[in-house]
Amino acid sequence: MSRINAAVIRVAPAQQTGKCWAALLLVSVLVSVFWSQSVQARGLPDFTELVEENSSAVVNISTTSEPTSEGSRFQGLPFDERQLEQLPPFLQDFFSGPQSPFGESPRQLQPQRSMGSGFIVSTDGYVLTNNHVVEGADEVIVRLNDRREFQATIVGTDPRSDMAVLKIENAEDLPVVKVGSSRDLRVGEWVFAIGSPFGFDYTVTAGIVSALGRSLPSENYVPFIQTDVAINPGNSGGPLFNLDGDVVGINSQIYTRSGGFMGVSFAIPIDDAMNVFKQLRDKGSVARGWLGVLIQEVNRDLAESFGLKRPRGALIAEVMQGSPAQQGGLQSGDIVLEYNSDPVRLSSDLPPLVGRTPVGESARLTVLRGGREVSLDVTIGRLPEDGEAESAPEVGDSGAPPQDSLGLAVEPLTSDMASAAGVQGGVLVTRTGPGPAAEAGIRPQDIITEINRDQVRSVEDFRKATGKLPSNRAVSVRIVRQGRAIYLVMKP
Template structure:
């Protein structure tokens, strides 16, 4: 054998020195809040019920149910709710970063250091969109501080390690590699998550993810699991994004994010073909919101954003973090594909509203007329058009088996565009259908429950 186990061991990283240097700045966070609803608890910031508790090993069941448990004395009893998590100190004057879900609704927050000091902390501010919270330790002195790195320099495959308190076991160290970068999750699409295979469990939430230089490059936040425990896929907030949120909360008390005001969708192979792209890439704009920076900047539905301020947009999930990081009021340059040609637009970025409610409406009933491809359509009633803010189109009242059904078109959809041609009436719709090219996929823009999207029709 050309290599020995001893030789292989020498090539693997030694974390002992790194752990000794950094463990002191990692903290355990425990919170107390009002009693939860009967039959439910919370463990380490993650909700669970009695059925989930029964799936844990017997040792953990006894721990959570027993009198020594910080989580109460059994299900259904009106005990104060307690949760635990991790965090780390980023400044000598006592600022601590953790996850929002660790301290959410907390009445009391206690930070425990590695030297076993327990200090009260106040909540400076939170940012639920990134699942981040900033705490301030009260009356702390001589506090250790972590070193922070740059997450933009990370590479897939490099070694990383975490320090935290899974299941209440303080200062547990786990290690692994970066599995992927720029992951988008449904709950936080403004965070380009770092995916790792580092073992993360309830209690690790809010703890630091280190590189081999001993620098924090992420905040452990979420896991993908079907069992409630670690299954090899964990996600961390990149430290570049986390420090931006921290500075805004510390200095202004709130977080401002850039806002474009568009609804986007992924460009798959069929959509790429229908729009004339050689391969799937970019973010397809399905709808431009009224009064939005995108509308003022000249963006249109059907544009595919290929570049944002000089950065390639490979997937639709790339765009929201890019826009979110742009300071409000700055102008961003976008390169979009429109009508088969690349167009450059300058858009002044606005501020992301607190809430973006989706419009919805029930289609009106009416006389319908038949149309090709298995579709039955009718004119768009004025009240429905106003309720979903659509200026033209036809309403689908029935879909039979055929190309339209295969494309995903369903009853109550509003068709506003076929093969890049606007559809304002039944006549427009029939003309567009007759002009469809044979044997080539074309795009169809629909509005469904107030949301616009593009589908691919294959005549």
């Protein structure tokens, strides 16, 4: 009995241990499955169905530009190509051969071809792409995923937003994308692109939204979506999708030092793109809102000099004559804090807000003026085609040495100088030396029109303003340099 009991005692723990291990194994498998599903659901989406549903409405765009005779070998010569063929062979080689000193011959010039992407937004054949994809093209071919090809016409282009609208005719059963809203985008959410990088059709790349509302130097009126989706030459004009399969942007530009993708790409928000599309489709051109001001960023020192607790807003450096801003009561030195209740955090926030405002509508601006907030209603005008400010002519140097503690010398501004610079008054900086003025960036030939919010119309005004400057505190100085007004910060 004792041996049997002992055997039973020994076997029972072994059976229980086996059951425990089996239970632990089952739990481990279940945890692994649920964990992998959770990770996939939260961070690693499956794009297969989204790609299958949307790739048919993405198109490949190829363009051909015919060569021109500009800069050819025949410019300045007393004969054309037909006459060239009548010359002896050795003269033909001299004027059109590879070693000719007269440039390229038209018969040697080849058509220029380029490639990009686009997508169909309507069943009647409207296609969106980038302006730089079709710019200067004589022929545009649109190829669909089912290998159908159509010759497209350019309905209209908008270089300011890098947008182009194409139209294909006599096409049936065209697939279209589902247009979403870029306003709903959030930094960190997944997005993916379909396009033809380097001619590899229907390439899919994915990433996340890296930032919103990016302003690029060449595109002031587009608040770009920044992503880390791999975009390369040939992707331009293609759609950027969210995980609902909605188009939220048009892939347009990349930041690169190598010519290829480096982790930073930019897309036109689809809300802005559809506004441009409708105007190009209906009117053939784009009308943008215009305020008529020159603005600059508010840095820490400028914020201190204007009484702001932190840098924010868009500082108005100049109000153009006869502009909507002037008629609405805006002044140089105002800092725009809000536009139609939308906060203006950076100066780059203001142009897109103004640009998308319909021409003729009134906008409510909240500005900081003299240390307090003021609300103004401004009727928005139409952005001129050429808004470049005229450059002020060069003026002479008096040769006088710096005469005050700021380290600069000034002289009265003549009426001709004031008229040429577009100012009502001011003083001309003739020379700078070591001191606060030079440290602030003030240069000879600058015109000072304001110091610490005091108007400077004459040398006497300049002396009064500088005589009461506080010490060891940043003060603003408004100058006009080559026709452009900017604010600088000086610390006496």
